[in-house]
Amino acid sequence: xxxxxxxxxxxxxxxxxxxxxxxxxxxxxxxxxxxxxxxxxxxxxxxxxxxxxxxxxxxxxxxxxxxxxxxxxxxxxxxxxxxxxxxxxxxxxxxxxxxxxxxxxxxxxxxxxxxxxxxxxxxxxxxxxxxxxxxxxxxxxxxxxxxxxxxxxxxxxxxxxxxxxxxxxxxxxxxxxxxxxxxxxxxxxxxxxxxxxxxxxxxxxxxxxxxxxxxxxxxxxxxxxxxxxxxxxxxxxxxxxxxxxxxxxxxxxxxxxxxxxxxxxxxxxxxxxxxxxxxxxxxxxxxxxxxxxxxxxxxxxxxxxxxxxxxxxxxxxxxxxxxxxxxxxxxxxxxxxxxxxxxxxxxxxxxxxxxxxxxxxxxxxxxxxxxxxxxxxxxxxxxxxxxxxxxxxxxxxxxxxxxxxxxxxxxxxxxxxxxxxxxxxxxxxxxxxxxxxxxxxxxxxxxxxxxxxxxxxxxxxxxxxxxxxxxxxxxxxxxxxxxxxxxxxxxxxxxxxxxxxx
Amino acid sequence: xxxxxxxxxxxxxxxxxxxxxxxxxxxxxxxxxxxxxxxxxxxxxxxxxxxxxxxxxxxxxxxxxxxxxxxxxxxxxxxxxxxxxxxxxxxxxxxxxxxxxxxxxxxxxxxxxxxxxxxxxxxxxxxxxxxxxxxxxxxxxxxxxxxxxxxxxxxxxxxxxxxxxxxxxxxxxxxxxxxxxxxxxxxxxxxxxxxxxxxxxxxxxxxxxxxxxxxxxxxxxxxxxxxxxxxxxxxxxxxxxxxxxxxxxxxxxxxxxxxxxxxxxxxxxxxxxxxxxxxxxxxxxxxxxxxxxxxxxxxxxxxxxxxxxxxxxxxxxxxxxxxxxxxxxxxxxxxxxxxxxxxxxxxxxxxxxxxxxxxxxx
Numbered sequence: 031x032x033x034x035x036x037x038x039x040x041x042x043x044x045x046x047x048x049x050x051x052x053x054x055x056x057x058x059x060x061x062x063x064x065x066x067x068x069x070x071x072x073x074x075x076x077x078x079x080x081x082x083x084x085x086x087x088x089x090x091x092x093x094x095x096x097x098x099x100x101x102x103x104x105x106x107x108x109x110x111x112x113x114x115x116x117x118x119x120x121x122x123x124x125x126x127x128x129x130x131x132x133x134x135x136x137x138x139x140x141x142x143x144x145x146x147x148x149x150x151x152x153x154x155x156x157x158x159x160x161x162x163x164x165x166x167x168x169x170x171x172x173x174x175x176x177x178x179x180x181x182x183x184x185x186x187x188x189x190x191x192x193x194x195x196x197x198x199x200x201x202x203x204x205x206x207x208x209x210x211x212x213x214x215x216x217x218x219x220x221x222x223x224x225x226x227x228x229x230x231x232x233x234x235x236x237x238x239x240x241x242x243x244x245x246x247x248x249x250x251x252x253x254x255x256x257x258x259x260x261x262x263x264x265x266x267x268x269x270x271x272x273x274x275x276x277x278x279x280x281x282x283x284x285x286x287x288x289x290x291x292x293x294x295x296x297x298x299x300x301x302x303x304x305x306x307x308x309x310x311x312x313x314x315x316x317x318x319x320x321x322x323x324x325x326x327x328x329x330x331x332x333x334x335x336x337x338x339x340x341x342x343x344x345x346x347x348x349x350x351x352x353x354x355x356x357x358x359x360x361x362x363x364x365x366x367x368x369x370x371x372x373x374x375x376x377x378x379x380x381x382x383x384x385x386x387x388x389x390x391x392x393x394x395x396x397x398x399x400x401x402x403x404x405x406x407x408x409x410x411x412x413x414x415x416x417x418x419x420x421x422x423x424x425x426x427x428x429x430x431x432x433x434x435x436x437x438x439x440x441x442x443x444x445x446x447x448x449x450x451x452x453x454x455x456x457x458x459x460x461x462x463x464x465x466x467x468x469x470x471x472x473x474x475x476x477x478x479x480x481x482x483x484x485x486x487x488x489x490x491x492x493x494x495x496x497x498x499x500x501x502x503x504x505x506x507x508x509x510x511x512x513x514x515x516x517x518x519x520x521x522x523x524x525x526x527x528x529x530x531x532x
Numbered sequence: 533x534x535x536x537x538x539x540x541x542x543x544x545x546x547x548x549x550x551x552x553x554x555x556x557x558x559x560x561x562x563x564x565x566x567x568x569x570x571x572x573x574x575x576x577x578x579x580x581x582x583x584x585x586x587x588x589x590x591x592x593x594x595x596x597x598x599x600x601x602x603x604x605x606x607x608x609x610x611x612x613x614x615x616x617x618x619x620x621x622x623x624x625x626x627x628x629x630x631x632x633x634x635x636x637x638x639x640x641x642x643x644x645x646x647x648x649x650x651x652x653x654x655x656x657x658x659x660x661x662x663x664x665x666x667x668x669x670x671x672x673x674x675x676x677x678x679x680x681x682x683x684x685x686x687x688x689x690x691x692x693x694x695x696x697x698x699x700x701x702x703x704x705x706x707x708x709x710x711x712x713x714x715x716x717x718x719x720x721x722x723x724x725x726x727x728x729x730x731x732x733x734x735x736x737x738x739x740x741x742x743x744x745x746x747x748x749x750x751x752x753x754x755x756x757x758x759x760x761x762x763x764x765x766x767x768x769x770x771x772x773x774x775x776x777x778x779x780x781x782x783x784x785x786x787x788x789x790x791x792x793x794x795x796x797x798x799x800x801x802x803x804x805x806x807x808x809x810x811x812x813x814x815x816x817x818x819x820x821x822x823x824x825x826x827x828x829x830x831x832x833x834x835x836x837x838x839x840x841x842x843x844x845x846x847x848x849x850x851x852x853x854x855x856x857x858x859x860x861x862x863x864x865x866x867x868x869x870x871x872x873x874x875x876x877x878x879x880x881x882x883x884x885x886x887x888x889x890x891x892x893x894x
Contacts, residue, residue, distance in 0.1 A: 044559050045547065045551070046716055074555075076557065119548070184573070234716065507568060
C-alpha cells in the first residue's frame, strides 16, 4: 500500500502511521493549493488522532539540477512547514466527545481545528483553511503485488484520518521565486520536557512519493526474498536530508529493487544507466509539484519521468485525490511507460469531491436485521400482548422498568443473562399496530432504529420486527447475531403462545 | 532496595490511553469488516488476533477469545491444510490456554511448511506458559532479546526470569524494555509497568506492595481502562484498608464484564458492610465465571479456582479447577495455587498426581 503499515515499528500506534500525501490545485479555486496527508490506515469509524504526535507537511522549493541519466532535483534549505497537534478528548456541552487540534502555519500563526468538522477552520485573513478528520480512503491498490496479479481494490470501504491544508498559492508559496516544489509529511513524537526514562523517539514515519517503502525499498517480489527490511531505518531518516552514511545503502537497495521491477514482465526496458538515474531520483523522496502548471489526475510523476527522459516537464506533477498512482508507478517501473498497466480497479471506494475538504465522507455500513412470524391469532389479539412498549412478553426479559409514557417513554430491560438494554419509544400507532424505537444502550450499535408491527395475514396475523443500525466497536456480524437472536427468540415464543401458522 | 528511578520515574510519553483504547476498538472493527470481505487476505487474520489479544489483555474484553476462535474456524473452513491456518489455530489455542492443542497445531504447522522461525517462536511461548524447560526458554529469550533489543522481546525475557525467581534480573530487564521503547502506543508501556507490579506484588518471595503500587499506578496512567491493573491495585488497596480507593478503581472497570472485577468489588463491599450490594456483584461474578468456563474452561481455570476458594465459597469446585489448571500448565504458581486450596480445605496433602516441572523449582 502507498505507505500503509510500512514497517514493524509503525504498527505500534496506527494513528501515527502515515499512509499517503497529496499535492494539487484546488478544483474549487485555481489560485489555491491543497496539501493533504493521511494517517491510520484502515481506521474504524471512531478513529481519532494521537495527542503526542506532531503531524507535519513540509514544503521546499526545488530546482532541476540534472536531466537524463544525470537527473537530479535539488531541494532548497528553507522550508515551509504546516504542523498539526491534537489534544486529548474533551466533552462538548452535550456530553459528546470531541477532539481539537492546533495547526501552526508558516510564519508562526496558528489555527484551531475541531476534528471531523467538515467546514474546517480558516484564518481571519482567509488565506489558509484546514480540515482534520475521518474520510473515505482515497488510495486504491488493485494488484496482488508479490505476484503482480490484478485484484479488486484491497482498500475498498476503508477509511483514514486525513489532514487537509488549503491555502493561497501566491501568498504562501511565492511562486515567482520558483514554482517547483517538493513536499513530504512526517509524524514525530512531540518532545516531552520531563522524561527521565527512555530516549526521545526521533520520528515515527514520513512519506514523500507513494510506495517508497512498501514497493521500492521493501520490494515484495519473490526475487527480493531474504533481503533486510530497511523500512524502519528509512522512516527514521529526516525528510529532505537522508543520512549521508546511509545513502549508499538505500541507493543500492533501490537499484536492486528497480532492476527486479523492470523484469516483472520478462522484458528489460531500462538501461542500467537510466535505472540508476531513476533510483537516484527516488532516493530524493519528495513529492514534486509545480504550481505554475496543470496538476491533473494523470500528471503524477510526469515531472520525474520527463526529466529522466531528458525532456522538459509539461505538467504540474503532484498527486490529485483521484490519481491512479499505483498503476502510473507500476507502468513506469515495469515497462517505462511502454504500455499502461491497469490494475483490477480504476478508482477508490469514493471519488474525491470538488469542494473543500476534497476527500469523500467516511464509509459506513448500515446493518439491517429483519424477522417475522405468522400466527393464527387475529392482529388485535396479538397486539394486545405485544403492543405495549413496556411489556414483558419476550422470554429473554427478566425485568422491565419504564419511565414516562407515550412518545419518549424509556424501557430499561434486564435480560435473563444480566445485561441491561435501554430503549426509547419514538413513534406509536395502536390503530395500525405499529411502534418505532431507538436503542440507547445495551446493544453495541449506534443509530439503532427498530420497528415492530402486527399486520393481518389471512385469518391470522404476521408480526414483523426489524432494525437498522451501525455496529459500534464490534464486528457487524457479531452485532447482527445479537440482534437476530433477540428477534428470533421473541418471535418463536409467540408461536408457542398463539400456535404456529396453520 | 529501592532504585532511584522508582522514586523519580517519569516514563516515555505515549498516546493518551483513552484515545488509544478508542483507536484499538476502531482498528479492530475495521479489520473485522475487511476479514468478512476477504478472510484469506495476507496478514489480516494475524492482525485481528493481535487486536483481539490487546482487547482481552488490556480492556478486559474476555469475549475476544470467542472472536479469535471465529477467525481460526473461518480459516480452517477455507483452507484447513495450510501451515498458516495451523499457526493461527495454535495462537488461538494458546490464548485460551489450550496448550496441548496449541502444541499439536504447531506440529501440524511445521509439517505443512509454515516458517520454522514462527513455529519455534510460538512453541517458545507455549513452553514458557507451561513452565517447561524454563532454562532452555531463558536462553532462547536472551538470544532473541539481544538480537532485537525491542520491548516486545525484552518483556517475555523478564517474565521467564521472574518465573525462575531471579527477581532483580527480571526487574532490570523490564526497565530496559521501557528504555528501549521507540513508539508512542501506550499498550506496551502499560504492559511492562503491569509486569513490574505483578513481579513485586505476586511473584517475589518478599513482596513489596508499595513498589508494586507505583507500577500499577503507572500502568493505569498509561491506560486508564487497563482492567487487570485496576484489579491488582485494588487488591493491594483493600489489603491496606483503603477500601474507598479500591472501590474507585473497580467501579469503572465493571463495564468490561470481567468477573474478577465484580468479585473483588464484592469483597471490598463486604468489608464496608454493604452486604446487599456485595451479593449482587458476587452473583454476577459467579454467573460470568461459569459462562466463561463453559466456553473456555482452561483459560479461566486459575482465576475461577481462586474465586471459588475465596468468596465464591465452593472449595470442591475450586480444587477441581486448580487441578485442571495444574494439569494443563504445571508451573510453580499453578502448583502453589492447587496446594493452597487443597490445604485450606484440609484435603489431601498432595493436590493431584501432576507434579509441576522439576526445573521450575531450581
